[in-house]
Amino acid sequence: MGYLQSFIRQFRARLFLIILINNALIVADWYIVDQVVKLTGLWALLAISAMPLITLGVIPWLSTNILVQPTKFLWQAILHIAPHTTNDVGAPKLEQLHLGRELVTNLINQVYQLASVVQGVEQSNASPSQDLHTNFVASSLPLPLLVLDKAETIVYANESTSKYLGKPAEELIGQNAYTALDMSFRSDDTLASWLKTSKGKVVTANHKWERVRIGLPGQGDSLLFDLAGYYNRDNPLGYETLLILFDHTEVYAQDDQAMSFVALSVHELRTPLTLLRGYIEVFDEELGPTLNPELKAFMKKMDASAQQLAAFVDNILNVAKIEDNQLTLQLHEENWPNVIETVVRDLSLRAGVRGITIKTDIAADLPPVGVDRYSIYEVLANLLDNAIKYSNGTDEIYVSARLNKEGLVETSVKDFGLGIDGSILPHIFDKFYRNHRNRAQIGGTGLGLYLSKAIVNAHGGQIMVSSKVSEGSTFTFTVLPFTQLADAGKAGATPSVTRNAHGWIKNHSLYRD
Amino acid sequence: MDSGTTPTTPKRVLCIEDEHFISELYARALTKAGYQVDVQLDGQKGLAVAQTDVYDIILLDLMIPNITGIEVLRTLRDPRQTPKMHAKIIITTNLEQREDVRADIEQQADGYLVKAEITPRELVEFLSHLDA
Numbered sequence: 134m135g136y137l138q139s140f141i142r143q144f145r146a147r148l149f150l151i152i153l154i155n156n157a158l159i160v161a162d163w164y165i166v167d168q169v170v171k172l173t174g175l176w177a178l179l180a181i182s183a184m185p186l187i188t189l190g191v192i193p194w195l196s197t198n199i200l201v202q203p204t205k206f207l208w209q210a211i212l213h214i215a216p217h218t219t220n221d222v223g224a225p226k227l228e229q230l231h232l233g234r235e236l237v238t239n240l241i242n243q244v245y246q247l248a249s250v251v252q253g254v255e256q257s258n259a260s261p262s263q264d265l266h267t268n269f270v271a272s273s274l275p276l277p278l279l280v281l282d283k284a285e286t287i288v289y290a291n292e293s294t295s296k297y298l299g300k301p302a303e304e305l306i307g308q309n310a311y312t313a314l315d316m317s318f319r320s321d322d323t324l325a326s327w328l329k330t331s332k333g334k335v336v337t338a339n340h341k342w343e344r345v346r347i348g349l350p351g352q353g354d355s356l357l358f359d360l361a362g363y364y365n366r367d368n369p370l371g372y373e374t375l376l377i378l379f380d381h382t383e384v385y386a387q388d389d390q391a392m393s394f395v396a397l398s399v400h401e402l403r404t405p406l407t408l409l410r411g412y413i414e415v416f417d418e419e420l421g422p423t424l425n426p427e428l429k430a431f432m433k434k435m436d437a438s439a440q441q442l443a444a445f446v447d448n449i450l451n452v453a454k455i456e457d458n459q460l461t462l463q464l465h466e467e468n469w470p471n472v473i474e475t476v477v478r479d480l481s482l483r484a485g486v487r488g489i490t491i492k493t494d495i496a497a498d499l500p501p502v503g504v505d506r507y508s509i510y511e512v513l514a515n516l517l518d519n520a521i522k523y524s525n526g527t528d529e530i531y532v533s534a535r536l537n538k539e540g541l542v543e544t545s546v547k548d549f550g551l552g553i554d555g556s557i558l559p560h561i562f563d564k565f566y567r568n569h570r571n572r573a574q575i576g577g578t579g580l581g582l583y584l585s586k587a588i589v590n591a592h593g594g595q596i597m598v599s600s601k602v603s604e605g606s607t608f609t610f611t612v613l614p615f616t617q618l619a620d621a622g623k624a625g626a627t628p629s630v631t632r633n634a635h636g637w638i639k640n641h642s643l644y645r646d
Numbered sequence: 647m648d649s650g651t652t653p654t655t656p657k658r659v660l661c662i663e664d665e666h667f668i669s670e671l672y673a674r675a676l677t678k679a680g681y682q683v684d685v686q687l688d689g690q691k692g693l694a695v696a697q698t699d700v701y702d703i704i705l706l707d708l709m710i711p712n713i714t715g716i717e718v719l720r721t722l723r724d725p726r727q728t729p730k731m732h733a734k735i736i737i738t739t740n741l742e743q744r745e746d747v748r749a750d751i752e753q754q755a756d757g758y759l760v761k762a763e764i765t766p767r768e769l770v771e772f773l774s775h776l777d778a
Binding site for chain 1 (some may be wrong): 665667668672674675698734741765
């Protein structure tokens with residue numbers, strides 16, 4: 134406030150001085166004309182009329198040079214720091230200022246200060262990284278976080294990025310995301326394709342990718358990540374796309390190891406099986422007609438055994454998949470009688486060699502069902518295989534299908550053989566459960582029913598058993614009509630639904646229902 | 647490409663399969679059914695033959711020497727690398743895949759068969775329905 138008061142005082146003094154000078158000039162003019170030169174008449178009139186001319190010239194000149202000077206300095210300072218000015222205005226030379234120097238110096242300093250604040254804000258907007266660096270959450274996040282701008286250039290990479298990708302985060306900044314990171318996706322669903330479809334169509338979008346292999350160009354190792362992306366169009370800070378990487382390398386490696394052991398074993402078992410089945414067929418076709426009935430029956434038994442072995446190999450594989458949460462079902466709309474008939478036809482050989490006939494009784498009004506053909510085939514094959522094994526000399530097995538009261542398609546496999554004791558019924562769907570009473574007589578692994586239950590449940594159905602010793606067993610399972618399944622899975626109009634043993638799967642990422 | 651309308655020219659099948667006994671069985675059954683069969687035990691050579699010669703059907707194993715079957719499939723399906731590809735490609739394998747990988751392969755191929763689950767006769771039957 135002191136500055137302002139002294140400025141006003143100085144200003145008033147100067148104004149007073151200017152007016153005084155002006156008046157003095159007028160008086161001097163009059164005095165010179167009247168007393169010194171002693172002009173009269175027309176000359177005196179001319180000389181006196183010079184007065185206002187003097188006033189007009191002197192006052193504005195003095196005013197602008199003395200009174201406006203502080204304002205001029207202020208303008209100069211503002212123009213000096215103002216952006217986008219074409220003419221170069223230098224900084225005001227404050228030592229040349231006489232009027233209100235303190236006040237003007239103070240004001241000019243404030244202008245410069247304000248300007249530097251504005252510039253700071255502008256700069257932090259231009260390079261978002263500065264703002265994010267100070268963001269504690271981003272920098273201390275234990276997961277790699279990358280920010281891309283509109284041009285898909287990396288504008289920020291947090292500390293964790295360097296830890297996982299083995300390169301200082303600063304080196305990634307400014308690089309194109311696709312050249313800086315060597316990302317390989319499992320399918321056509323890539324970051325680039327997602328951004329391409331998102332840009333210009335949506336304001337925000339989220340996406341997740343699994344098993345994305347990411348390496349840095351020039352470095353041998355790569356890691357497997359799950360990748361989560363968040364897109365935000367026209368983000369005012371320029372952070373258009375946020376990527377968070379979840380390192381799942383070890384998890385996936387374990388999965389792969391466990392699976393690769395089973396997969397390799399299965400491959401090794403299947404190769405001789407393929408040959409066995411191939412040669413049996415050649416013998417059966419070309420030698421069959423020449424064989425006596427006993428040898429012909431042997432041939433059939435050999436074929437049935439090879440088939441059974443092939444089915445068993447599939448069972449092992451599927452159990453491994455269920456344990457590993459890798460059993461995924463593609464549920465399609467299928468004609469249920471067709472599925473049943475395929476299985477019955479394939480199993481008839483095995484039944485036939487034991488003198489058993491499989492009879493079917495399928496309701497005519499069955500709606501199309503939603504099943505994974507390969508997996509549900511195994512359920513039916515397992516149930517029929519058990520029925521054959523436990524028929525105990527009886528010669529018929531019934532397969533029936535109908536629509537039950539709940540609107541589900543219910544299928545039963547009924548045999549008239551050994552039957553199961555009530556005390557062990559609750560355990561028969563357990564893994565590796567074998568009935569000790571007939572373990573010696575009847576072969577098996579105890580995987581079939583365990584697997585069947587898992588598959589039926591994964592289909593959204595249920596499996597049940599009713600049995601009486603010496604009278605036989607009836608295994609019943611349900612599957613959903615396709616329309617009902619589509620509703621339950623919220624599949625809408627899509628032609629298929631993907632499920633695994635533990636819940637719904639959509640777009641290859643797992644959602645539990 | 648002509649779907650058996652001219653029975654005088656037998657359909658040509660290329661069997662890329664390193665398991666000699668299996669390719670022998672397949673070739674035998676297919677020849678009996680009227681196909682003309684070439685066998686390649688090596689993936690690299692199989693790919694070269696598939697790219698230069700004209701076949702109606704290619705039976706492709708996935709576990710083959712020198713190059714993976716998936717690589718062969720990809721190369722044959724890539725119009726830049728294999729501009730003239732008319733053959734139907736049927737994957738014949740005993741290898742177990744992750745479901746999604748299998749789905750990927752199935753999408754690129756015209757058929758996917760697990761060898762242990764079919765006999766040579768069933769293979770012939772499958773092929774006869776291919777372009778029906």
